[in-house]
Amino acid sequence: MSHTEIEITAELVRDLLRDQHPDLADHLLRFGARGWDSQMWRLGDDLAVRLPWATQSADALLRKEHAWLPALAPHLPLPVPVPQHLGEPSERFPRPWIVTTWVPGEPADRAPATRAEEAADALAVFLTALHRPAPEGAPGGRGRGGPLADHAEGFAAQLASATGLGLIPDPDAVHAVWEDAVAAPEWAGPALWLHGDLHPANVLTADGTFCGVIDFGDLCAGDPACDLAAPWILLPDGAADRFHRAYQPTADAATLRRARGWAVLRALGGILIGDAGVHGRPGGKPTWGPPAHASLRRLIATAR
Numbered sequence: 001m002s003h004t005e006i007e008i009t010a011e012l013v014r015d016l017l018r019d020q021h022p023d024l025a026d027h028l029l030r031f032g033a034r035g036w037d038s039q040m041w042r043l044g045d046d047l048a049v050r051l052p053w054a055t056q057s058a059d060a061l062l063r064k065e066h067a068w069l070p071a072l073a074p075h076l077p078l079p080v081p082v083p084q085h086l087g088e089p090s091e092r093f094p095r096p097w098i099v100t101t102w103v104p105g106e107p108a109d110r111a112p113a114t115r116a117e118e119a120a121d122a123l124a125v126f127l128t129a130l131h132r133p134a135p136e137g138a139p140g141g142r143g144r145g146g147p148l149a150d151h152a153e154g155f156a157a158q159l160a161s162a163t164g165l166g167l168i169p170d171p172d173a174v175h176a177v178w179e180d181a182v183a184a185p186e187w188a189g190p191a192l193w194l195h196g197d198l199h200p201a202n203v204l205t206a207d208g209t210f211c212g213v214i215d216f217g218d219l220c221a222g223d224p225a226c227d228l229a230a231p232w233i234l235l236p237d238g239a240a241d242r243f244h245r246a247y248q249p250t251a252d253a254a255t256l257r258r259a260r261g262w263a264v265l266r267a268l269g270g271i272l273i274g275d276a277g278v279h280g281r282p283g284g285k286p287t288w289g290p291p292a293h294a295s296l297r298r299l300i301a302t303a304r
Contacts, residue, residue: 012093016097027047037055062086063096065098068216075129107201107287109201123231127247131192131227139221140221144194161272165275177303184258191221191222192223194224201288225259228255
């Protein structure tokens, strides 16, 4: 089922709640956001309903969050959306859906972190707490947390597209960062828990620093370099070094090199999505462009 086959409305969400969780059906309900995979509706002051919307994979992502995130959330120092109830497929809506806690804050693509030291420390403490060895049977990622070289074709396509649109002033410099990252030794440690999708729209801010992390659909086990791209993507200029000093255990040089490659991938994707938003193309989000351009500029500058 695609998003064109059923319209998700407030009436539908309320009917689903009446059918499966009637104790919540009378809470105030209002539209929250529409993401790549799911729609979110606010439920009262403290809860949210998330329903798969645009992709077939969304069902599995919601079930994964429901299965794993409640055990991880108590150990994380920033608020995250903790699943409370799983809604099962029905004649009214033939896909699973979840009720989670609501995490207040503004997405960092709309309200970037401005208090560099506080934001760097908050991000480092969060990832230090999350990056623990995952148990046997932990989910794998959708291409996240594995060898960076697996993404060579995607990198080349994104760089070519962005360059062709005139969005990359120095593609050779971008390619140099990528090649150095791919040449770094692969992760030889245990598979660690990863968020897997730490871009600005999935991290919330308040008062200039980070106050929450959302959308754990790509939660997986693997190489921490995937998440350690986040300082380049999320923090203000000059704050990455403070993050690396605060993150424990201190990442080795090879991991930091791989992290820069993941950051380049994230930046190129954000630049293309941002440009699509500026020009009204499908899937575009204009707020994604500025942080992605800033990230790529920082990565190139430090490489030089």
